[in-house]
Amino acid sequence: MFRKIISISTHSEGEIVDLTGQVTAVIHESGVREGLVHLFVRHSTAALTTIEHEPGVLADLSRALSVLAPDREEYAHNTRWGDGNGRSHVKAALVGPSLTVPVTGGALGCGTWQQIVLLELDVNAGRERQVVCTVTGD
Amino acid sequence: MFRKIISISTHSEGEIVDLTGQVTAVIHESGVREGLVHLFVRHSTAALTTIEHEPGVLADLSRALSVLAPDREEYAHNTRWGDGNGRSHVKAALVGPSLTVPVTGGALGCGTWQQIVLLELDVNAGRERQVVCTVTGD
């Protein structure tokens, strides 16, 4: 088992960061040829998924998340804590913090149009995000 | 590999149960210091995710799930089977049954405001839910 933390500086709500290159670098460093890479974001207002990392799709995804958790909705979280990031928590819980991808031939087993992305969902800009990257296999 | 079933008694639709303490206990029992813990809920009307376990956010999450699967919608599942829990199946399939979290230093690798939760989504109250908890590593 090989583990490394990927640290990401984000700048604004709705930012979608392509982690594919950094995850690939961790796989190479691990020396694993056939196995799995597990990713976990250690925050409740960020999430992980895969998507084609193309500006059009990313805008479309942000719009869809706003259907679930609109900007102008009243959030019980905001009323209680005054954080203003109720929508961020909701979106993050629905997308999820965890992702596992095959490692094949020493490379990431994603499809051609399928990148690993971190969704920065917090309304409060300028965050440091940690993604725990664990590689297992031979 | 160490495995244990966590059993949870739920009482009502929309209940969100914090499993963090029970998962931590399983990790301790396993003796694993560095590895992964995998959780899987063996039911089609419950789901697993992470969230800040605070009543405001939990209410906000339930509201968001109702946008996807409103209470008053007509469900083909209900029409066919008369179960009344069509919305429960839909929400569970979208959130998902499976979650993997790092184990670091013998502890759960979640963030400070990030708890592991079971979502009880069934309209029929009073269920016994099983979460299969598998710890791997050293």
Next chain:
Amino acid sequence: MFRKIISISTHSEGEIVDLTGQVTAVIHESGVREGLVHLFVRHSTAALTTIEHEPGVLADLSRALSVLAPDREEYAHNTRWGDGNGRSHVKAALVGPSLTVPVTGGALGCGTWQQIVLLELDVNAGRERQVVCTVTGD
């Protein structure tokens, strides 16, 4: 670690394919009795989850996904690339490409009413989909 690719031919948008039998066959071939099976779909317009594989629920799930990504919405992805599958990318990113399920007693550890499914979300019909199936354990 045992790995096999499950190949699926799909025919239309919204098709929901039950993979449970094929995943069970891979587990048997692996000889693993206690462990985990990880599934990953190598495409950005398909997704994996669990659901009761019953036509009513499947129709209800498709309707719910259309709330998030309606057919008649304008998609930035479509405007840029003319693919017409903006909604497919959005739905796939929200449901997710990855799923891990326990193997217990040499069998899949799903609940009775809980099947593993591939969601074909692309608007362009007739696709060959690859699901990477990795079994670990003893």
